[in-house]
Amino acid sequence: MTTESHLEGVRTASNPSDLKITDMRIAVVGHGNWRWPLIRLYTNQGLVGIGEVRDGASARYALMLKSRLLGKNPCNVDQLFREIKQFGGHGRLGGGVCGVEMALMDLAGKAYGVPAYMLAGGKFRDKIRVYADTPSLEDPEAMGKALKGRMDRGFTFLKMDIGIWIAAKVEGGVVGHKPMSEVADTMHPFTGIQVTEKGIEAIVEYVRTVRDIVGYEIPIATDHFGHIGLESCIRIGKALDQFSLAWYEDMIPWQYVDQWRELKEAVDTPVCTGGDIYLKEGFIPLLEANAVSVAHPDLATSGGILETKKIGDMAEDYGVPMAMHQAGSPVVAMANVHCAAATYNFIGLEMHSVDLPWWDSLVDGVSKPVINNGFVDVPEGPGLGIELNEEAVEEHLNREPDRFAVYPEGFFEPTDEWDALDSHDRVWS
Numbered sequence: 001m002t003t004e005s006h007l008e009g010v011r012t013a014s015n016p017s018d019l020k021i022t023d024m025r026i027a028v029v030g031h032g033n034w035r036w037p038l039i040r041l042y043t044n045q046g047l048v049g050i051g052e053v054r055d056g057a058s059a060r061y062a063l064m065l066k067s068r069l070l071g072k073n074p075c076n077v078d079q080l081f082r083e084i085k086q087f088g089g090h091g092r093l094g095g096g097v098c099g100v101e102m103a104l105m106d107l108a109g110k111a112y113g114v115p116a117y118m119l120a121g122g123k124f125r126d127k128i129r130v131y132a133d134t135p136s137l138e139d140p141e142a143m144g145k146a147l148k149g150r151m152d153r154g155f156t157f158l159k160m161d162i163g164i165w166i167a168a169k170v171e172g173g174v175v176g177h178k179p180m181s182e183v184a185d186t187m188h189p190f191t192g193i194q195v196t197e198k199g200i201e202a203i204v205e206y207v208r209t210v211r212d213i214v215g216y217e218i219p220i221a222t223d224h225f226g227h228i229g230l231e232s233c234i235r236i237g238k239a240l241d242q243f244s245l246a247w248y249e250d251m252i253p254w255q256y257v258d259q260w261r262e263l264k265e266a267v268d269t270p271v272c273t274g275g276d277i278y279l280k281e282g283f284i285p286l287l288e289a290n291a292v293s294v295a296h297p298d299l300a301t302s303g304g305i306l307e308t309k310k311i312g313d314m315a316e317d318y319g320v321p322m323a324m325h326q327a328g329s330p331v332v333a334m335a336n337v338h339c340a341a342a343t344y345n346f347i348g349l350e351m352h353s354v355d356l357p358w359w360d361s362l363v364d365g366v367s368k369p370v371i372n373n374g375f376v377d378v379p380e381g382p383g384l385g386i387e388l389n390e391e392a393v394e395e396h397l398n399r400e401p402d403r404f405a406v407y408p409e410g411f412f413e414p415t416d417e418w419d420a421l422d423s424h425d426r427v428w429s
Contacts, residue, residue, distance in 0.1 A: 021043055023040075023070075024039065026063060036329040037052065037099070038331055039100065049105075053099040053300070055300070055328050065100055080104060091301065094301040102335040105384070109384070128340045128375060128378060131350055134158065154374040158221070162240070164177070164193070169202065170201075188230075189253075195235065204239050216244065219246035221246040221348075224250075230256075233248075240269065248269055249273065249296065254273040254274060274296040276298070278301055295322045296324070297311050316344055316345040321346070322346050324340060324350060325350050329359070329363075334385060335384060337349070341378045363388060
């Protein structure tokens with residue numbers, strides 16, 4: 001369905017000065033352990049804005065903001081963001097604030113009848129290049145063929161995981177190896193795990209096989225190296241430099257700026273981090289220390305559309321490009337598309353669900369498939385340029401049990417219990 005046919009007969013401009021938020025409701029879609037809480041902000045003029053809480057974050061992070069938004073004008077995006085941003089944080093904690101910001105941008109765009117990218121200053125490009133993350137395969141030939149399959153579908157940027165799981169398959173490849181379930185909550189420098197020369201050789205041969213199949217025309221980014229210390233990261237990085245990979249992502253936690261600078265100075269491949277950083281202030285130490293080659297915010301963590309554009313603009317001042325992490329539904333994907341269109345130094349947007357057959361069906365208003373030959377067209381409809389396909393959303397509500405409590409379970413059920421404000425939130429006297 002095209003934007004034009006979807007909006008035929010629909011009032012796409014309102015009386016913005018009198019627009020007020022009247023309700024917030026949530027529906028959680030997804031599959032398996034992937035869950036995407038979708039937000040709807042309702043208004044007194046019938047306009048509805050949509051946003052999304054980051055994958056894996058609680059819908060409560062958004063619902064607790066409801067009482068602070070009721071009666072407010074959503075067109076005052078920056079004002080409302082400044083009021084609620086104190087309730088976000090690094091990692092998944094920023095999910096509620098960011099999801100609300102997307103919905104505010106959607107409403108403001110609908111109220112004024114313009115795409116969200118116009119509210120961010122206009123666009124630099126009409127199509128957004130995306131890179132497809134690809135599930136890991138133990139057999140490097142199978143991995144190479146899977147990536148080659150991505151190329152056959154038109155992708156011009158790829159991504160795969162290169163972890164110590166490759167080294168661990170070799171006897172004597174890893175010192176002090178522990179399963180991820182035991183170290184998932186231990187920051188990398190504190191696990192005591194080291195990779196041996198034999199283990200590094202196994203990783204090198206894995207990547208060599210993949211590169212031989214894929215070739216060197218297409219960039220391949222890499223991620224998920226394992227919870228290992230800086231020294232092992234440097235040794236792996238030096239060994240893999242010969243393959244001209246697009247970047248090494250999140251080799252160590254983003255907080256350790258000095259270690260990032262040491263890593264960047266030791267290897268010849270770009271280093272990349274930022275998917276868990278909230279607000280532009282979190283990127284300043286890395287940029288000032290010349291410790292990162294690629295800034296990599298996740299818009300559903302970093303602060304939403306406008307804040308992520310600010311991160312990109314700031315990185316540009318340091319000569320650093322911005323790629324964008326994204327692992328959600330088409331709602332957050334389109335929020336990213338608008339931000340990417342409006343940011344000069346943008347180079348690529350991550351997509352995690354390119355193999356999920358019903359992913360496109362969750363939204364209407366844009367041409368299908370949403371990802372076409374490795375690119376997404378920038379929507380020209382108002383706001384995010386999309387609307388939810390209610391039938392598809394209801395069909396794919398995530399009711400599957402996982403280690404998190406999924407809340408709420410229904411389809412945009414009433415959330416009246418979140419209406420009352422029971423705290424004094426001002427952070428100054």
